[in-house]
Amino acid sequence: MRASQKDFESALRQVKLWKKDPGNEVKLKLYALYKQATEGPCNLPKPGMMDLVNKAKWDAWSALGSLPKETARENYVDLVSSLSAASEPPSPAKPAADGEQAGGDLVVTSENHITTITFNRPAKKNAITTQMYRDIMLALQAASKDDSVLTVLTGNGDYYCSGNDLTNFTDIPPGGPEEKARTNAVLLREFVDYFIDFPKPLVAVVNGPAVGISVTILGLFDLVYASDRATFHTPFSPLGLSPEGCSSYTFPKMMGPSKAAEMLIFGRKLTAQEACAQGLVTEVFPDSTLQKEVWTRLRAYTKLPPNAVRTSREVMRSKGRERLHAVNAEECEALRQRWLSEECASAVLRFMSRKAKL
Numbered sequence: 001m002r003a004s005q006k007d008f009e010s011a012l013r014q015v016k017l018w019k020k021d022p023g024n025e026v027k028l029k030l031y032a033l034y035k036q037a038t039e040g041p042c043n044l045p046k047p048g049m050m051d052l053v054n055k056a057k058w059d060a061w062s063a064l065g066s067l068p069k070e071t072a073r074e075n076y077v078d079l080v081s082s083l084s085a086a087s088e089p090p091s092p093a094k095p096a097a098d099g100e101q102a103g104g105d106l107v108v109t110s111e112n113h114i115t116t117i118t119f120n121r122p123a124k125k126n127a128i129t130t131q132m133y134r135d136i137m138l139a140l141q142a143a144s145k146d147d148s149v150l151t152v153l154t155g156n157g158d159y160y161c162s163g164n165d166l167t168n169f170t171d172i173p174p175g176g177p178e179e180k181a182r183t184n185a186v187l188l189r190e191f192v193d194y195f196i197d198f199p200k201p202l203v204a205v206v207n208g209p210a211v212g213i214s215v216t217i218l219g220l221f222d223l224v225y226a227s228d229r230a231t232f233h234t235p236f237s238p239l240g241l242s243p244e245g246c247s248s249y250t251f252p253k254m255m256g257p258s259k260a261a262e263m264l265i266f267g268r269k270l271t272a273q274e275a276c277a278q279g280l281v282t283e284v285f286p287d288s289t290l291q292k293e294v295w296t297r298l299r300a301y302t303k304l305p306p307n308a309v310r311t312s313r314e315v316m317r318s319k320g321r322e323r324l325h326a327v328n329a330e331e332c333e334a335l336r337q338r339w340l341s342e343e344c345a346s347a348v349l350r351f352m353s354r355k356a357k358l
């Protein structure tokens with residue numbers, strides 16, 4: 001059945017009412033079909049390599065070649081109707097479809113002298129947005145002053161964290177990609193500095209797979225407890241990137257240079273057991289008992305004399321702190337340059353157009 005102009009307009013209105021973001025892949029398809037249906041084949045000049053968003057849009061539209069306007073209109077209507085059921089708002093009685101809890105992308109709680117910071121973006125595998133980096137710093141600042149003895153980082157849902165949200169690279173400011181790379185480098189340096197300087201024991205409860213920066217900063221934690229479902233993956237080279245979170249220093253020190261190279265240069269993904277054997281993980285627990293066992297143990301640790309805990313930690317940490325700050329600065333500068341590379345731009349584009357996954 002051919003879609004009429006009325007069907008097309010109704011589909012356009014329907015899309016505007018969607019409450020749930022359909023994801024980049026779908027948005028690019030809709031954009032391309034819309035442009036083809038209303039303007040015909042793409043004859044705009046190709047945007048520059050660093051203009052990630054417009055390049056992805058241009059690629060999607062150009063890929064439709066000389067598809068007739070009527071067919072594009074029909075495909076648009078079909079796509080919208082097939083997706084509409086999935087985009088209907090959840091009924092108020094039910095939890096949101098993606099399982100997000102009230103409290104936003106980051107949930108901070110304090111109980112029994114433990115402050116817990118939870119990544120809470122399960123629908124996006126807990127990828128860290130620019131706002132979340134800032135909120136984590138605020139949470140650490142507050143936790144450093146509250147009455148908690150331990151600070152825990154964990155994730156809600158099936159992932160611990162899928163690392164940096166790759167769409168953080170796509171909103172290019174007026175100063176262009178150079179300004180974006182500079183501000184990202186400043187934010188990253190400040191973020192990692194918070195972990196280097198944090199005055200209380202830091203504990204990660206790695207409830208599922210961990211990727212990128214959520215893995216590298218584990219080298220700055222005191223305890224890392226992992227589910228046997230967890231994996232540890234730092235795919236920097238495939239992304240055109242280089243290591244951060246002081247891992248270029250902490251990982252070789254912890255696991256030896258060649259094991260660190262396999263992870264940080266060649267992107268080998270470790271199981272929880274392998275990560276434990278390399279010293280990155282303190283202990284692995286069956287997924288079914290992780291929460292019970294870990295929280296029981298952590299509550300017992302909070303009963304230890306707090307000043308003794310602090311002093312022991314400080315004498316273990318103080319010697320290496322200056323070195324870690326220097327490493328952090330060096331890694332951020334390397335990344336600033338990497339973010340301006342064609343290798344990195346292509347990797348982000350591949351992810352956005354869903355041709356690539358880890």
Ligand SMILES: CCCCCC/C=C/C(=O)SCCNC(=O)CCNC(=O)[C@H](O)C(C)(C)COP(=O)(O)OP(=O)(O)OC[C@H]1O[C@@H](n2cnc3c(N)ncnc32)[C@H](O)[C@@H]1OP(=O)(O)O
Nearest residue numbers: 023123124125127162163164165166184188212213357358
């Ligand atoms: C201020 C800047 C500081 C930068 C610091 C430098 C940091 C570097 C890093 O952390 S590098 C690592 C970056 N992470 C990745 O490359 C992971 C990318 N994600 C994937 O490969 C996959 O999503 C997966 C393997 C994590 C999970 O695959 P799968 O189980 O098949 O799920 P989906 O792919 O369908 O994912 C569901 C949903 O989540 C979105 N998503 C997942 N990870 C990210 C991410 N890192 N950034 C943005 N979005 C992410 C994914 O797009 C899906 O969204 P959709 O449903 O399509 O809207």
